Amino acid sequence: MGEMQVEAFSLALTMESGQFFRYRKDDAGYVLLTQRKVLRVSHQEDVLSYAGADERFVRTLFQLNEDYAAQLQRLLQDPVIAPLLRRYGGLHVMRQDLHETILGFICSSASNIPKIKMNLQLLAQYCGEAIDEHHHLPRNGIALDTELVVAAKTGYRAKFLIEANRLLTDEMLDEITGRDYAGAHALLCTLPGVGPKIADCVCLFALGHGEAFPVDVHILRAMKVLFPRRRFQNESQVRDFAQRRWRKDAGLAQQFIYQWARDDLRPGGRA
C-alpha cells in the first residue's frame, strides 16, 4: 500500500484509452493484472494510491517520471492538436510488459476493446495460471493448446497467438527489446498476426518508442479531418506524415487523436 503525488496525470483517461486491456473497475478504483501481479490503483485529486506493487513499478507502468510536461509543451506548439491536449490532459502512454502487449494486440485485429478484454481474460483462465483467484496470462515461449485458445473465442487469431507465443522465448523478447525503433518494428512484423499497425502499438506501449504512430481506422479517419489538405490515401502516408511532424512525440499525439476520434468521430457521434 502506498501513495504518491502526481501531476498532469489522469488514471481514468489513461486506463480507458485502449492501450491496456487486463483490468477491471472496482468500487475502490482499478484492478490491473500484469506480470503475475494484482495491482490496485485509485486516483483522487493529485494523489495516486496503489497496492500490489512498489512505487517504482507504478511509476514505470504509468510513465510518471518521464518528460511528460516537456512533451505536452512541444505538442502545444502545434495548433492542430493543441485543443485535444487541453481536452485530454493527463492521458499518458503506458510502459507495459512486452509479451503481454504482443498477445493483447494480436487479439486486437478487426476487433473492439470489450472483445479484446474478453479474449484475454478467457485466455488467462484457460491457458494461464491462477494465483489467489486471479488468472494471469500464459507464460511466453510455451506451446498453447489449440482447443483452449479457440475456446477463448479468439477466432482466426488463435493460430497466430499459438505460434507467436511459441516464438516469444526470453531470448526473442530480449532481442526485440535491445533493438532501436526500426529494428524492433521489423522484427515484430515477422511474428504471425503482427503487421505494421500492431508492431507500432507494441513499440509505443511496451518499448517506449515515442515515434511509433499506430494507424487504425479511427486514426485514419481523424487525421483526414485534422489535415484535410493532405489528402491522405492510406495508413502509411499518415504514419510517415505524423512521424515527420511530431518525431518522438508522435505516439503521444496519436493517443490524444485516438481518444478524440472515439469520442467525436465515431458513426453516430457528433462531428
Add this chain to the structure above:
DNA sequence: CACCAGGCTGTCT
C-alpha cells in the same frame, strides 16, 4: 439483422 471492429495474410493485378 445489418454493419463494424486498435488488421493481417495470401493472392491477384
Add this chain to the structure above:
DNA sequence: AGACAGCATGGT
C-alpha cells in the same frame, strides 16, 4: 507497389 477478399466472432 497497390487492391482486395477472407478471416471468426462479439459489439452496436
